[in-house]
Amino acid sequence: METAMADADSSNRYFAETHSVENQPTALEDYNLYGADRALREAVGREGAGWAEDGLHGFGALTGSRELIELGFQANENKPVLYTHDRYGHRVDEVRFHPAYHRLMQLSIEHGLHASHWSDPREGAQVARAAKFYMQSQVEAAHCCPITMTSAAIPALRLQPEVAAVWEPKILSRCYDPRNVPDSQKEGVTIGMAMTEKQGGSDVRANTTRAIPLGGGPGQAYELVGHKYFVSAPMCDAFLVLAQAPGGLSCFLLPRWRPDGSKNPLQIQRLKNKMGNVANASSETELRGAWAQMIGEEGRGVATILKMVSMTRFDCMIGSAAGMRQAVVQALHHCEQRAAFGRLLSEQPLMQNVLADLAIESEAALAMTMRIARALDSSDSESEKLLVRMGTAVGKYWICKRTPGHAYEAMECIGGSGVMEDSIMPRLFRESPVNSIWEGSGNVQCLDMLRAMQREPGSLDVFMAELKLAAGGNRYLDQHVASLANDFADRADIEYRARAIVEKMALALQGALLVRHGDQAVADGFCLSRLSGLASGLVYGNLPRGVDCARIIRRASVAAS
Incomplete structure (x- = not known):
């Protein structure tokens, strides 16, 4: 009788233990957001x-x-x-x-x-x-x-x-x-x-x-x-x-x-x-x-309140760049601990293409944002004031516009768990369109850039001068800047073409900053994928051959800090 009861207890324990929790990442917490970036x-x-x-x-x-x-x-x-x-x-x-x-x-x-x-x-x-x-x-x-x-x-x-x-x-x-x-x-x-x-x-x-x-x-x-x-x-x-x-x-x-x-x-x-x-x-x-x-x-109410709005628009740039960074670290943290088909996700070529592309976008957004922050500090310089005027409109348009797709792609890297409300990813995704819509939508930013060109003629010269500081650093960037100059020379239907022009301006400024100051792999990857015409497709994860994805991932990783 006692033996039968013992066998039953053993059997019950066997059926109660369905599985052990394996191949799941740890929670990303108790790390230094500054030291890890x-x-x-x-x-x-x-x-x-x-x-x-x-x-x-x-x-x-x-x-x-x-x-x-x-x-x-x-x-x-x-x-x-x-x-x-x-x-x-x-x-x-x-x-x-x-x-x-x-x-x-x-x-x-x-x-x-x-x-x-x-x-x-x-x-x-x-x-x-x-x-x-x-x-x-x-x-x-x-x-x-x-x-x-x-x-x-x-x-x-x-x-x-x-x-x-x-x-x-x-x-x-x-x-x-x-x-x-x-x-x-x-x-x-x-x-x-x-x-x-x-x-x-x-x-x-x-x-x-x-x-x-x-x-x-x-x-x-x-x-x-x-x-x-x-x-x-x-x-x-x-x-x-x-x-x-x-x-x-x-x-x-x-x-x-x-x-x-x-x-x-x-x-x-x-x-x-x-x-x-x-x-x-x-x-x-x-x-x-x-x-x-x-x-x-x-x-003069509009001119007065725009003193405030220009600053809130800059913070939209910071907020969207921050959303990108958090999406990147969440995706990297998951993929560096999650294995599939015999290898960590972060070691698999196609996933590396996606992760590196997300990291490039994040770093480009940060570089542009912090350059405008420095221009805000230089309030005594007329050229820096004009750079703020142009750069805020361009950056608010582009960085905020890129964030929703970036958040979604990072969510997909995590998979089904990224859709769950006990993850931060749904919040990042729901937050991602806000900065683009608030404080002046995308069209408003493009029209504001055109207005700055018309009312403050030196603003375009200042913007182009900032790009020229990177001249000779990357042939694709040089070609892109030359093409942008041609776009400005043609004023026909310029309002109709404003989104295309502002996009090219944003890419040019991001590329110039990365070429001058950024990591070589990130700068090369940005110019190859955004400026050369070699990349195919319209979604993240289409980096062309020759990009050092592993190095870019290490640079962005919390684990590598």
Whole structure:
């Protein structure tokens, strides 16, 4: 009897143990996002922020920690919730977030992602800040939206010095205070933006929101009546807003509370049900006599708010480049540990072609972004200002446009597990179109580039001069630049051809930077695959023969750091 029972127990144990977990990668966590990113470290040193090296290493360890990565997941699993009224019926217009979101906001502000480049504007300040923003965006991109807008508000506010004197100290503060209370009770504030309306979208001159003068003129008080169809981060303490004043479309700073401490009637109607960027709230609002101050000249609202928008567009470049980097490291980490058909995926030629192509795209995006960061640091140079003007439009178009396909291809490298919601890949994929659509879509960027050419004739010369610094470094690049010059010489139907021209400009600038400063294998692979005409196909993984895929993969790999 005892023997039979023992046999039964043994049999049950046999049937309970169906398999052991093998051939699965470890979780990618507790690594240093800065130390593991050779291209980023080189760019930081090259573009003038070598002094920030120690701080960036520390921030890289923080952003690669298991704790912070988990905060990113929690913030996205728990969407913000709108409470229009309190339980007694008072209007509160409060959006409540999960504690993980607040912790991410706190860390970003404490580390100066919103303000360090303004409070300490030394050489390389924009570059160092961009590097931190690049790493933090890989952890969780949605909360970076209010961080970006808070940062970008400074140039516009400084057009109205008496208003900036009140708000700027609290904007530059490294204190995060999410309470729904008047700004007078806070040490630190965040700033948002509300431009678009239902009937116009990007065509903000079609806005119907009215600004009724209480005083009249720059710095003076108005009451705004109308609607805003897309207010991102509605829990910010104030917003830069466009409205029609008697003298035309003008820019205003609209706080959530009136100066007397009463609730300003900026009323949230609903939160947007977004595909991506879900940890950050976006809303529709009604302005029912909301108190605001005019910023800049009356009738010059577009020019004024573009001081802010140009900076948010640059952060779109950083965010999309960051998404590419995170997609690359996730794909590489998986393929370096996963075997199929007798070999690691990362050792198989066809997979190497895909992985190296993704790594090339990522590094090219980073090189372009960090070059524009250095140009932003050189605000005293007219040529660097013009490079920012052109390079931001071109980079925002191209880097953001390339990101969705890049995210998908990285997801496919991982396979079925990459589609699962307990992986970061679905979030990267849902986030990937956001930066291309927000802050001016692809067509808007192309038209902006043409506008810069027409209104600032020296801008094209500056851009072409930047390309010529790489002359003679690669024959395919030289041929591409010559072809681009011919495109500009032919002005017929130039608006119709604008996307093709901006694409060629982006590839030319990326190629020039990689040829001058990048790893030889990456530069050669970029020029062969993007500029030579030797590559076939329109998807990633079509690198031509002669590209050193293994070297490119090692360079991009976290394991090799």
